[in-house]
Amino acid sequence: MKLLVINPNISDDVTALIEAEALRSASPGTEIVVRTAGYGVEYIETRFESLIAAGAVAEIVAEYTRDGASVDGVVVAAFGDPGMPALKELTDVPVIGITEAALCAAALQGHRFSIIAISDRIRPWYQDCVERFGLGGRLASIRSINEALNGIASVQQDFKATLLALSQQAVTEDGADVVILAGAPLAGLARELRGQIGVPVVDGISAGIRMAEAVVGLDSGPHRTGAFAPPPAKARRGLTGNLEAALTTAQNAAMHDAAHRGTTQPASPAPAN
Incomplete structure (x- = not known):
């Protein structure tokens, strides 16, 4: 199993703390890939800072899933889960935030x-x-x-x-x-x-890693319809190559599955320039 663990803030020191705890928490055989947000703030305290971080996290998720997933699951490693739950719409692999993981662990x-x-x-x-x-x-x-x-x-x-x-x-x-x-x-x-x-x-990081391992292991299948289905195909402008490719991959997969089920999805328009 390979998990992508994303630090949504720009602090490399915090990324080191995340990586150390992720490695301690992961099961034998789980590979951990840790990335730091490419832009944003040192640490996230407010809703607006979380909004900024969400875009940075989406870019990293898209990078790893643009042509089909190269990871088995994603952990968003900041409390407050920047970009969640919307990131679940972008990729077929489970995306787990450390807030939802910690709350589930506490509730249990x-x-x-x-x-x-x-x-x-x-x-x-x-x-x-x-x-x-x-x-x-x-x-x-x-x-x-x-x-x-x-x-x-x-x-x-x-x-x-x-x-x-x-x-x-x-x-x-x-x-x-x-x-x-x-x-x-x-x-x-x-x-x-x-x-x-x-x-x-x-601990949110350890909960996130263990919950991600569990959900990946369930192999429940991707979202194709409902609230977390990929965003509908429509004209787009100004997206990075990774985001454009990841959205196209997700939408094509949804249309393929819809055709297999005998339902219909709207055709993809050409992205606007």
Whole structure:
């Protein structure tokens, strides 16, 4: 199995944290390919920054799937899942965000969960993400660091005691059965803190890798109709070659399957110049 793991922000230091935890979490025989967004911001805190990151992630997904998938699955490795769930429309392989993976893992291990975040600014967006997955009623709290960060790559070292205290408060004061350490900058920290909190501690990167392996292993088939079918064929302008090719591949596959099922799809118009 080969998984493409994408860091949606531009920090190479965070990519190194992602890669280290992904390699620790992957099953024997799983190959991990890690890529960093080609443009965007150092770390994502807001909805608009996530919007920017979504385009960068889509470019990388398209690069690997433009002529048929060269990977078996994709992991979007930033909490908030930039580009999700829309990226599921672009490729036949499973695309898993670490938010959805972490929430699923938490929901399987307890009734109420808390999210520990790296900044106060990020909390409203994370609240939106939980509600989008229909799990707002199971969210015990979102607790966050309320101090300026010295650097995104050193958050774990600089605020380990604070993150531990926030996690413990989520359990004792908020009633959390599971704690999620949110965001790629905290990748790997759950391994250090899990014995000190008293409840299961979920790492988004490890959850993303293991969930992706599981979904790939299910071999459930691609989206061809319904909400996550490829976008309908229509005139396009200004897309990169990778995006143009990936969309064409997805649309051609959908039309082929429709013909096999005896249904019809609109013909592809020539892209506009």
